[in-house]
Amino acid sequence: MSMGLRKILSRLFIYPPAGFVILAGLGIYPAVSGNILHVEILLLAVIYAIFAMSWDILTGYTHEVNFGFAFFIGGAGYLSGACNVFLAFPPALSIPLAALGAGVAGVLIGYLTLRLKGPYFSMATLAFAGILYKLSFILYKITGGEEGISGLKSLSSGPVTDFYLIWSVMIAIYFFLLVYSRSKHGTILKAIRADEDVAQSSGINTAYYKVEAFALSGLLAGIGGGLYAHAQMHIGPAMLSGSLSVLVVLLAMIGGMGTIVGPLLGGILLSILNEALRVVEVYRIVIYTGLLIVFIYLAPQGFVNLEFVRQSPWLKRFFLGKEESHGPSFRG
Amino acid sequence: MDILIIGLVRGALYSLIAVGFVLVFSVGGILNLAHGTFYMLGAYFTFIFYSLVFRSGQSGTLVFSLILAVISVAVFACLVYHVLLRKKIESLVYTMVMTLALALFIGEIMSLLFGVSGTSIPSLVEGSLSISGVKIIKHQLIFLPITGLILPLLWLFLKKTKTGQSIDAVSQHRTGSLLMGVNVEKATLVTSGLSAGLAALAGGLIAPVSSVVPEMWLFPLIKAFAIAILGGMGSLTGSIIASFVLGYAEVFTSFLIDEQLTELVSLAVIVFVLLFKPSGIMGYKSV
Amino acid sequence: MALLLEVKNLSKAFGGLQALRDVHLTVSAGERVGIIGPNGAGKTTLFNILSGFYPPQSGLVLLHGQNILGKRPYQIVNLGLTRTWQLVRPFSGMTVIEAVSVPTFSHRARARSSNSTRQGDIVQILDEIGLAGKIGEDVDNLTHSELRLLDISRAMATHPSILLLDEPFSGLSPRETEKISGMILHLNHQGLTVVIIEHRLRELMKLIQKVMVIHFGEKIAEGTPEAIIRDPRVIQAYLGERSPDIGLA
Numbered sequence: 001m002s003m004g005l006r007k008i009l010s011r012l013f014i015y016p017p018a019g020f021v022i023l024a025g026l027g028i029y030p031a032v033s034g035n036i037l038h039v040e041i042l043l044l045a046v047i048y049a050i051f052a053m054s055w056d057i058l059t060g061y062t063h064e065v066n067f068g069f070a071f072f073i074g075g076a077g078y079l080s081g082a083c084n085v086f087l088a089f090p091p092a093l094s095i096p097l098a099a100l101g102a103g104v105a106g107v108l109i110g111y112l113t114l115r116l117k118g119p120y121f122s123m124a125t126l127a128f129a130g131i132l133y134k135l136s137f138i139l140y141k142i143t144g145g146e147e148g149i150s151g152l153k154s155l156s157s158g159p160v161t162d163f164y165l166i167w168s169v170m171i172a173i174y175f176f177l178l179v180y181s182r183s184k185h186g187t188i189l190k191a192i193r194a195d196e197d198v199a200q201s202s203g204i205n206t207a208y209y210k211v212e213a214f215a216l217s218g219l220l221a222g223i224g225g226g227l228y229a230h231a232q233m234h235i236g237p238a239m240l241s242g243s244l245s246v247l248v249v250l251l252a253m254i255g256g257m258g259t260i261v262g263p264l265l266g267g268i269l270l271s272i273l274n275e276a277l278r279v280v281e282v283y284r285i286v287i288y289t290g291l292l293i294v295f296i297y298l299a300p301q302g303f304v305n306l307e308f309v310r311q312s313p314w315l316k317r318f319f320l321g322k323e324e325s326h327g328p329s330f331r332g
Numbered sequence: 333m334d335i336l337i338i339g340l341v342r343g344a345l346y347s348l349i350a351v352g353f354v355l356v357f358s359v360g361g362i363l364n365l366a367h368g369t370f371y372m373l374g375a376y377f378t379f380i381f382y383s384l385v386f387r388s389g390q391s392g393t394l395v396f397s398l399i400l401a402v403i404s405v406a407v408f409a410c411l412v413y414h415v416l417l418r419k420k421i422e423s424l425v426y427t428m429v430m431t432l433a434l435a436l437f438i439g440e441i442m443s444l445l446f447g448v449s450g451t452s453i454p455s456l457v458e459g460s461l462s463i464s465g466v467k468i469i470k471h472q473l474i475f476l477p478i479t480g481l482i483l484p485l486l487w488l489f490l491k492k493t494k495t496g497q498s499i500d501a502v503s504q505h506r507t508g509s510l511l512m513g514v515n516v517e518k519a520t521l522v523t524s525g526l527s528a529g530l531a532a533l534a535g536g537l538i539a540p541v542s543s544v545v546p547e548m549w550l551f552p553l554i555k556a557f558a559i560a561i562l563g564g565m566g567s568l569t570g571s572i573i574a575s576f577v578l579g580y581a582e583v584f585t586s587f588l589i590d591e592q593l594t595e596l597v598s599l600a601v602i603v604f605v606l607l608f609k610p611s612g613i614m615g616y617k618s619v
Numbered sequence: 620m621a622l623l624l625e626v627k628n629l630s631k632a633f634g635g636l637q638a639l640r641d642v643h644l645t646v647s648a649g650e651r652v653g654i655i656g657p658n659g660a661g662k663t664t665l666f667n668i669l670s671g672f673y674p675p676q677s678g679l680v681l682l683h684g685q686n687i688l689g690k691r692p693y694q695i696v697n698l699g700l701t702r703t704w705q706l707v708r709p710f711s712g713m714t715v716i717e718a719v720s721v722p723t724f725s726h727r728a729r730a731r732s733s734n735s736t737r738q739g740d741i742v743q744i745l746d747e748i749g750l751a752g753k754i755g756e757d758v759d760n761l762t763h764s765e766l767r768l769l770d771i772s773r774a775m776a777t778h779p780s781i782l783l784l785d786e787p788f789s790g791l792s793p794r795e796t797e798k799i800s801g802m803i804l805h806l807n808h809q810g811l812t813v814v815i816i817e818h819r820l821r822e823l824m825k826l827i828q829k830v831m832v833i834h835f836g837e838k839i840a841e842g843t844p845e846a847i848i849r850d851p852r853v854i855q856a857y858l859g860e861r862s863p864d865i866g867l868a
Contacts, residue, residue, distance in 0.1 A: 063425060065425055065428055065429065067365075067428070067432065112603070112606050112607065113606065116606070118424050119362065119363035119365075119424065119428060120363070122363075122365070122428055123363060123365075123554075123557045123602075124602065124606060126365075126550070126553070126554060126557075127554055127557070127558075127599050127602040127603070128599075128603075130550060130551065130554050130599055131596065131599045131603075133550075134595050134596055134599070135596075137592075138592045138593065138596075184720075184724045187713075187717055187720060187721060187724075188721060188724060190710070190712060190713060190717070191710050191713070191718075191721045193712070194709075194710040194711045194712055194713065195708050195709075195710060195711075197672065197692075197708075198704070198708045198710065198773075199710075199721060200691070200692040200693045200696075201670060201692055201693075201696060201701065201702060201704075202693075202696065202721045202722035202724075202725060202773055202776070202777060203693050203696035203697050203701075203722055203724075203725025203726065203727055203728065203777045204693055204721065204722075204724060204725055205691075205693050206693065241547060242432075242435075242436075242547060242549075242550040243436055243439065243547065246432045246433060246435070246436045247436070249429055249432070250429070250433055250436075253429060282444070283444065285440045285443070285444070286437070286440045286441050286444050289433070289436050289437040289440050290437055292433060292437075293430070293433050293434065293437055296426075296429065296430065296433060297430070300423065300426045
């Protein structure tokens with residue numbers, strides 16, 4: 001291997017090689033496989049990865065658990081769907097608009113929940129998601145109530161192009177979040193997580209960074225929500241449900257909170273597992289959620305944070321890349 | 333007059349839900365996010381016991397199914413606490429996630445067994461009354477005497493029995509109680525069971541007159557939280573009063589503004605407190 | 620000499636308990652001031668108010684002539700007043716370099732940095748404090764005295780004009796105490812004003828120029844170390860808690 005190539009690779013592999021492997025795998029498979037069903041499965045998996053990673057940048061780095069994530073997903077989905085169906089905006093416009101709306105909501109909710117900690121923060125997030133969920137039924141004239149909004153314009157001409165579109169977006173989000181989490185923003189969030197008072201006495205306006213993370217998390221979830229809505233060409237209250245929020249939490253946590261790559265892996269692999277269980281379709285959801293509980297019981301900190309991964313230099317480098325300081329501890 | 337009664341009935345039901353929630357918080361220091369799940373289980377178990385075991389359709393057997401349901405949910409809660417949480421109770425994040433994951437899982441099982449559209453159980457007391465022109469379902473009136481019986485019993489339990497007193501002690505000062513030789517673990521265990529039982533009772537009572545669906549864990553939880561922060565997180569009497577406040581607020585909204593908005597009241601409470609007194613949410617412990 | 624910090628009529632009550640009553644204090648630029656008093660006298664409360672973590676009930680706090688009451692803690696840091704904590708409070712889960720990098724993100728540090736890179740700043744501070752060898756180490760692996768040095772490093776990374784140290788010697792061996800004491804003196808000679816709360820009176824008195832004594836929330840004495848140790852009111856405050864009828868302490 002030449003020196004130049006070696007240098008480039010080692011620069012590159014500051015970021016987790018595991019991430020590259022998954023992204024590459026996802027990129028190649030739809031092109032070579034003729035199986036449209038598989039492509040649709042992977043499409044969903046990629047979207048869930050977006051959700052999980054967006055969730056992680058807030059909760060993984062501040063340890064304030066957001067249980068109302070469906071607020072941003074479904075909220076943006078409905079916003080985009082409404083703009084598209086009622087105002088005839090094309091998805092290329094309605095999705096960013098919706099994501100922006102989600103981001104603004106993130107600023108507001110982040111600000112409102114600033115002084116809340118632990119379970120209080122979590123309950124508040126549950127409450128906000130609950131509000132939107134109820135509203136989707138109350139405002140049934142706009143939102144279609146139980147039925148939701150149908151007839152959203154699709155993203156592109158077919159599932160495969162849809163997939164690559166979403167895949168590209170996910171890659172962008174993934175690398176953006178990696179860079180963000182290793183920047184001063186990530187470090188400050190980790191400091192806030194460790195000890196907010198001390199972060200303040202280091203001259204940091206902790207409120208600002210907390211709100212910023214919340215808004216970012218919401219914005220990215222909004223992108224995912226908008227993409228999802230248009231990929232399915234439908235948006236319904238299920239995208240605002242508590243079940244979705246909990247699912248995203250589980251995907252991210254089982255992958256490994258606070259790493260970005262963990263939720264990527266969790267989102268993709270667990271969604272594929274979900275589909276693989278279709279052989280027992282009737283029991284699928286039950287088995288899936290049951291398995292998720294078993295996984296989280298066995299590895300409360302998530303897969304990439306497992307002891308045996310962290311201790312082994314090869315595994316650690318493969319899954320986490322370089323310069324990732326050691327994992328979050330849950331104490332307190 | 334009708335509003336008076338309906339509000340009373342609602343408040344009574346809510347107090348059953350809220351009291352357990354606040355109790356667990358006082359004793360265990362945790363916001364039990366699975367509280368809604370126990371409520372949901374109360375409803376489903378009542379249905380299961382009733383339809384699978386007893387088929388005669390008399391009120392007596394329904395009461396019996398209800399009691400069985402409450403007991404089994406209480407036992408289930410103790411089991412959950414024992415197996416899953418006790419080992420990892422130090423980690424708040426994990427506890428919350430696990431309890432909600434359970435809510436999700438159980439919701440899906442129920443969905444599988446009973447379908448998404450809900451189940452139906454006959455009422456304890458059939459028919460309805462007409463009070464000053466408004467129809468009130470008789471079954472709902474039952475909530476009042478039941479609550480009127482249970483809450484004083486609970487109070488007696490906490491103040492007079494040994495276990496109850498240990499729970500009381502722990503809720504006021506966990507470390508102090510530890511030092512005094514109180515079996516804190518047992519107290520926390522009993523509280524979990526008790527709290528779940530109360531929630532299950534509420535769920536079982538509401539089952540005949542409300543839709544029993546898998547997502548039904550979310551809003552009772554939100555309401556319990558709203559009531560708890562209204563009444564002061566650690567205060568039992570406060571939460572009972574707050575339950576009625578919320579009950580009446582919802583009834584007023586329903587009659588005077590728009591029936592659809594009732595569910596938003598509890599959410600509005602939470603947001604309101606957030607806006608104006610965020611530290612008021614993290615209240616002080618008292619009894 | 621310029622008055623860096625002026626505290627006037629500072630009072631604070633928690634419920635029924637009067638934690639501070641009418642406290643006055645002035646600190647000139649370049650001074651080394653000590654604050655002593657029995658446990659619970661209100662010393663840390665004073666620091667908490669000065670650094671913005673508690674609001675006072677009444678009084679005035681002027682930093683560089685500017686009133687800082689009501690300002691958020693991070694704003695006060697950016698105006699030049701930094702404090703350390705009674706218990707070591709590291710950023711658990713980070714490495715030393717990450718931990719010390721946090722204060723460098725503050726406005727003040729960015730404005731006053733003399734190095735072209737953040738890394739340069741951090742290395743310089745760690746060098747000065749003596750932690751350079753541990754730069755890549757996980758914070759959770761440091762010894763107690765290293766953690767104290769880390770706290771001070773983080774404090775220095777904010778480029779303070781005045782540093783409030785809350786019991787910096789607690790938990791340290793005599794040799795470690797000497798080291799930290801020397802460090803503080805060194806920083807003072809470079810222009811840092813320090814105010815130190817301590818219980819280790821022997822080590823403290825060697826270090827400071829002026830002492831203020833707080834008892835039950837009130838300033839009962841102020842003066843040079845030599846004068847204060849002889850002050851009968853001070854002696855009584857410290858010994859009064861161990862009066863003969865209770866028996867030997």
